[in-house]
Structure formats: C-alpha cells, structure tokens
Amino acid sequence: MPTKEEVFEKIRTALVEALGVDEEEVTPQATLVGDLGAESIDFLDIVFRLEKAFDIKIPRGELFPEDILTDATYVQDGKVTEAGIAELRKRMPFANLDAFAKNPAVQEFGSLLTVADMCRFVEGKVEVTD
C-alpha cells in the first residue's frame, strides 16, 4: 500500500516523462495545462503512464471529462451551465471547481487541473496510507 508521498513521486515521474518538464516544476499546486504546458494529446499519454505506474484502469473521460465540455446540454455561449458544473462536481470529486464555477468559460477548464488534484484522483483508486 503506497503512502501519499509515494503516490506523488510516481505522478511526478509520469509527468516528467510525459511532458518533458523538470522535477522541480512538478509541485502540488502546478496546473497541468497552465504551468506544465500539457496539451490534449498529453492526457492520453499521462493516463497510460498512471495506469502502468499504479496498475489501475482509467476509462476515457474519467480524469478529464471532455464529453461534458462538448455537450450542448451543459454548455451555452461558451460557458458551462449550472447543470454542467453540477455534473463536473459529480464526475470530478478530486478537483476543486470553486474558482472555475465563478467564470466557467470552457477554454478556462484546461487550466483547472493541478498535480494535487491528480494525486487525489489516484488516491481514490488505490489504497494509500499516510
């Protein structure tokens, strides 16, 4: 059973390999898109490395629910609706959506996810100790 520190270390290794960033750049507060420069194709790569590192399965859209952002029932005029925010909160319990909810522009969504969110996401899939 890994510790939270070990989960972070493995995630850091996965992000260094997938994004070509330096270890020091991968801090818990760093955002994947804004700070680490992740692009959409990188999420496929990151998901694969997380699956391998933790021996878990991550179905499409679980870490990054792009389907909601392209669903007309949840997006109006380029902004995620209240129903969409509610759905995102349900699908992404590991992420803090409060700041995004204040300005829910779709293009801002990519800058939301942090390394700490990713740690919480993995911790929800593997048993961890403190």
Place this chain on the structure above:
Amino acid sequence: MRWYWIDRFVEFHSGRYAKAVKNISLSEDHLHDHFPNYPMLPNSLILEGMAQTGGLLVCEHNQFREKVVLAKVPKATFHCAATPGDQLIYTAKIEYVRPEGAMVTTTSHKGGVLHAEAEVVFAHLNHPKLGSLFDPETFLRMMRLLGAFDIGVAADGSPLTPPRGLIEAANGKE
C-alpha cells in the same frame, strides 16, 4: 510524393510488435546535403521510419478503420550516427491501443547494437479533411509493398491477410 522510410517488414505480429529494415544508400539524394562530405541519415527520418513501423502495426490492429496520426514523441534518444551502407532494424512494440489513440515503444539497431530508442504516441483522428490521406487503396498497396502480408502473423497465429473491409474499400475505389 513517396514517403517510405522503411524498406520491408521482416516480422509483423498483429497487435504485438513489428520489425522493419531500412537500408541506407548513398544513392539517396538527400544524404548529399546532410551533410556535404559526411552523409548521415537525419535522425528525424529515422524517427519517421520507426513511427511508420509502429503506425502501420497500430493501423492493422485497428483493421485500418482509424485514422492513425503521429501525435507526440515523448522521448527519443540517438546513440550514434547511421551512414550509407548501414542496415537499421526498427522494432516497434505496442504499449496500448485505446479508442482515442495508441502508443508504441520503438528501437533501432545497427549491426546488433542499439542505435536509437523512442516512444511514439498516435492519435485517432476523425476529421473529414484527413480522408484523402487515409485512402484504403494506399494502405493496401503499402502493406503489400513492404511485405507485411508475406511474413505477418495474425493474432490467432494464422498468416496475416488484409482485412476484408480494406479490400472491399480499395476495390470500391477502382
């Protein structure tokens, strides 16, 4: 324009791995510019050959239904130069194939020595403008030209054959 950076498949195991040969010859015009008096195959074209080996492996695994596009090279390391007279053996191994894309790990060996290694990520794209790049006839001709159906092995161990859908699509174009 011809864009073949492998000469022939020597092994092709559907859904698992493939090996291809690239013979480097001084008759390749571009080598005289890269570099004058010191011809060497550009690493970018070696990477393209490694990606073609893996890309066709992924395409075949998908029965040629997906538009497989080279999207990302997370890692590429070249250990030495490849010059005229060298024969490179590219090996590509499928790491995963998912609905949204795939990844292969690839190596290049020169005379049994590791010459280069890379990870290659492919995306499955469905943009209609990509249609002309993924002509079934082209795929069929390419796989035949490279000998994939001469030496290939299907997932069940039987000889590799072109998927029926690919043949029908190619015939439909004639």
